[in-house]
Amino acid sequence: MLFVQGIDNETDRRWYTSVILNRLMFVYFLQRQGFIDNKDLNYLQNKLEQSKQKGENHFYDEFLKALFFESFAKPEIERDLSVQQLVGKVKYLNGGLFLKHHIEEKYQISIVDEDPI
Numbered sequence: 001m002l003f004v005q006g007i008d009n010e011t012d013r014r015w016y017t018s019v020i021l022n023r024l025m026f027v028y029f030l031q032r033q034g035f036i037d038n039k040d041l042n043y044l045q046n047k048l049e050q051s052k053q054k055g056e057n058h059f060y061d062e063f064l065k066a067l068f069f070e071s072f073a074k075p076e077i078e079r080d081l082s083v084q085q086l087v088g089k090v091k092y093l094n095g096g097l098f099l100k101h102h103i104e105e106k107y108q109i110s111i112v113d114e115d116p117i
Contacts (some may be wrong), residue, residue: 006109016103017090020111023097025069047087051113060111063087072098 004020007013007064024044025042031043040046051059063086070083071090103109 003110005111005112007103009106012103013108016107016109017102019101019103026097030091036090040088043088048113059113064069068098069100 004013004017009018009067027036027044031041034041036043047063066080066083067087067090070079071087072093075092076084
């Protein structure tokens, strides 16, 4: 949980860690079933590697937030072109898992890409 920064309340940080893990596990399931970006079975790993190659250290801020809130949570027609280019071919999921959580509304959250130690 040292990776989750910006949440000063321990209970909220633990809860938010669970929210992120649930989202990532669901995305992992979708990728392994071939439902994301033209059947990319390593979608998350490939996107992380692309982020690293750009020299960015903001996978959560730059990619995951776009994937969660601007892709899965919005119909394709409502998405910004730059988001579509970043995340690839991703279907809209009509459900609450990828809507902003109240903890995300309350805090300025950051998740580091590497161990901060």
